[in-house]
Amino acid sequence: MNNEENKILSHRQHVKYFMRFLNVLPSSLSSHDTTRVTIAYFSVSGLDVLGSISSISIDLQTRIIDWLYRLQVHPNKENGDMSACGFQGSSTVNIRFNTEENNYRCGHLAMTYTGLCILLALGDDLSRLNRKALIEGVKALQTEEGNFSATLSGCESDMRFVYCAACISYMLNDWSGFNIKTATDYIIKSIGYDYGIAQCPELESHGGTTFCALATLSLTNQLDKLTVDQIEGLKRWLLYRQIDGFQGRPNKPVDTCYSFWVGASLKMLDALHLTNYPNNRSYVYETQDSVVGGFSKWPDTCTDPMHTYLGLAGLSLIGENGLLDIVPTLNITKRAHDHLKTLHEKWASES
Ligand SMILES: CC(C)=CCC/C(C)=C/CC/C(C)=C/COP(=O)(O)OP(=O)(O)O
Numbered sequence: 001m002n003n004e005e006n007k008i009l010s011h012r013q014h015v016k017y018f019m020r021f022l023n024v025l026p027s028s029l030s031s032h033d034t035t036r037v038t039i040a041y042f043s044v045s046g047l048d049v050l051g052s053i054s055s056i057s058i059d060l061q062t063r064i065i066d067w068l069y070r071l072q073v074h075p076n077k078e079n080g081d082m083s084a085c086g087f088q089g090s091s092t093v094n095i096r097f098n099t100e101e102n103n104y105r106c107g108h109l110a111m112t113y114t115g116l117c118i119l120l121a122l123g124d125d126l127s128r129l130n131r132k133a134l135i136e137g138v139k140a141l142q143t144e145e146g147n148f149s150a151t152l153s154g155c156e157s158d159m160r161f162v163y164c165a166a167c168i169s170y171m172l173n174d175w176s177g178f179n180i181k182t183a184t185d186y187i188i189k190s191i192g193y194d195y196g197i198a199q200c201p202e203l204e205s206h207g208g209t210t211f212c213a214l215a216t217l218s219l220t221n222q223l224d225k226l227t228v229d230q231i232e233g234l235k236r237w238l239l240y241r242q243i244d245g246f247q248g249r250p251n252k253p254v255d256t257c258y259s260f261w262v263g264a265s266l267k268m269l270d271a272l273h274l275t276n277y278p279n280n281r282s283y284v285y286e287t288q289d290s291v292v293g294g295f296s297k298w299p300d301t302c303t304d305p306m307h308t309y310l311g312l313a314g315l316s317l318i319g320e321n322g323l324l325d326i327v328p329t330l331n332i333t334k335r336a337h338d339h340l341k342t343l344h345e346k347w348a349s350e351s
């Protein structure tokens with residue numbers, strides 16, 4: 001197939017592609033078994049941006065929602081402790097030892113964030129969430145320097161989880177578990193000599209982590225804490241990531257996902273219009289599999305749900321026909337965000 005023919009959105013194939021992941025996890029993704037919620041997020045949000053949520057039968061929507069609520073970790077029954085509250089990525093590690101209840105269940109910030117995104121895309125009313133417990137779960141993961149760990153069970157802490165914690169707090173409309181001041185300080189310390197933003201202070205600037213940092217500043221209304229020099233430097237660093245598509249850092253190959261990570265960052269800074277849309281669009285389409293659906297990171301390589309969703313989200317940012325609008329900060333559709341706004345109004349009227 002020549003390139004021109006391939007520059008049409010294979011809408012029907014992408015819908016079938018995502019539906020396959022919702023029905024069965026292929027053996028090639030078995031290593032992602034413990035993070036199934038993220039795969040469900042890419043698939044459900046992918047169908048959402050394609051305007052095709054109704055392709056998921058009501059029965060399957062109900063089963064996905066019920067599955068997510070079963071992954072919600074509730075307060076400890078004996079002492080009421082809420083520090084482990086959040087969503088698990090799957091039930092794979094719920095092994096029972098001698099007791100009925102095992103002590104190894106704990107939430108993970110990326111699973112809680114992506115789980116909430118799925119519930120919103122499916123129009124759930126979030127009534128089965130223990131919102132206070134989820135917020136206590138977020139609070140337990142913030143470090144003294146303002147950064148967040150992913151989970152209580154001991155693991156890495158970096159900018160990705162600052163972002164997930166900010167999204168959860170925004171979605172639940174409760175910032176009592178998120179210290180905005182220390183998180184903002186941490187982000188500002190992670191700005192590099194080149195004005196890009198890294199996972200942690202002193203590390204290399206990266207498009208993915210710059211997105212996480214900027215989205216957090218936007219969700220917490222702290223963008224005004226950046227100086228004019230920092231904003232102009234950041235715009236410059238981000239704009240220089242465009243080759244045809246976008247790369248994540250200097251001297252690295254372009255990759256479909258950065259059309260979203262870098263594109264959304266520029267959109268938040270009101271500078272996406274300074275990029276070359278046709279070149280960006282053309283690169284993303286080079287990574288489309290127009291036969292079985294999906295996008296890959298590079299042309300002629302294997303597709304995966306993450307690059308498929310982020311490729312579509314990146315195209316949506318530049319106004320591709322046939323795609324719903326994306327809210328760049330939360331990485332969900334405007335449709336799902338509108339549903340969230342009605343829930344916030346309902347909660348406000350109840351309190
Ligand atoms: C919410 C959440 C979890 C957000 C994640 C944002 C983020 C950090 C995205 C970057 C992911 C990525 C492609 C890493 C690859 O590093 P690499 O060194 O293989 O890639 P590179 O060569 O393109 O730099």
Ligand SMILES: [Zn+2]
Pocket residue numbers: 255256257258297307
């Ligand atoms: Zn990628």
